[in-house]
Amino acid sequence: MIKTQRYGDITQFIMGRIMGEQLVYSMACYYVDGLLIDTGPVHVADEIEAAFADYPVDIIINTHHHEDHIGNNVVFQQKLGVREIFAHHLAVPLIKNPALWISRLRPYQHMAWGEPPASEAFPLDGVIKTGQHEFHIIHTPGHSPDHICIFEPRQKWLFSGDLFVRERVPTLRSDEDVTIMLSSLHKILEYDFSTLFCSSGMVVTDGREAVRRKIIYWEDLREKVRGLYQQGIEPDEIRAKLLGKETILYEPTAGDFGKINLVMSFIEGLKK
Ligand SMILES: [Fe+2]
Structure with a gap:
């Protein structure tokens, strides 16, 4: 399913699968002034031409x-004539050849989003210009x-x-690194943005404050993890004491979204 929502000049495209009458594992793409940010899961490929x-x-x-x-x-390239798709230079080989990594996809990822076909992409750096805007990478x-x-x-969009x-995310994907994410959150605060447009679909008008609160939540948690870890308490017990039981996503994602992943990632960061 694809549905749109307007936020001033920006159009948000929510994309995802309907299962049991519910939209599950949806994500958001954003469109403004001829620029599209992300293209969504392959499961909605048949709807793209009509939606755009x-x-x-x-x-x-x-x-x-x-x-x-x-x-x-690939739908935008082959059916809608888009030539220019850009991504970070580390992403380009992975976009051109998903066979390099799709074997790592878990069953829930196949079910929710599917395997992306190979497509052409080019590395970007610095600034992308459209008719009305400059976008800094x-x-x-x-x-x-x-x-x-x-x-x-100019618009202070991020x-x-x-x-x-x-803001308060008590889980982490098993392949995420919370220490590096915290550095990235500090890094974006160096830019004068106000509204955050998230791929989760959330649009946050007090974006700077929300990022600050997220940093405080995670940094406070890191200090608590540090204290318990230095007392020799096992990671699973630290998870139980600080964050309680795993969420409902733990089982269907086979532990990919887990509170224990956040605790383990904090501990890995403390060792460095
Ligand atoms: Fe992602």
């Missing part, structure tokens, strides 16, 4: 190579090594991909 009939796309930027962000690149690893955020200084998601 009134939204001519000139340039695409992929915030990172994950399957829910690049899945329809900020390398923000942690969720993945190739992750970028996209900043529009398209934050999967870096922010929401």
Whole structure:
């Protein structure tokens, strides 16, 4: 399913699968002034042409190579004539050849988003210009090594991909690094943005304050983890004491979204 929502000049495209009458594991792409940020999961490929009939796309930027962000690149290239798809240079080989990494996809990822077809992409750096806007590229690893955020200084928009998601996130994906994510969150605060446009679909108007609160939440948690870890307490017990039981996502994702992953990532960071 694809549905749209307007935020001033920006159109948000929520994309995802309907299962049991519910939209599950949805994500958001953003369109403004001929620029499309991310292309959604391949499971909605048949809906792309109709959904974008009134939204001519000139340039695409992929915030990172994950399957829910690049899945329809090839539809835009082959059916809608988009030539220019850009991503961080670390993402480019992974977008061109998903066979390098899709064997690592878990069953829930196949079910929710599917395998992205190979597509052409070019490395970007610095600034992308459209008719009305300049978009500055900020390398923000942690969720993945190739992750970028996209900043529009005049409007103070920040398209934050999967870096922010929401303020108090007690879980981590097993392949995320919370220490590097915290560095990236500090890094984006060096830019004068106000509204955050998240790939989760959240649009946060007090974006700077929300990022500060997220940093405080995670840094406070890190100090608590440090204290317990230095007392010799096992990671699973630290998770239980500080964060309680795993969420409902733990089982269906086979532990990919887990509180224990956050605790383990803090501990790995403390060892460095
Ligand atoms: Fe992602």
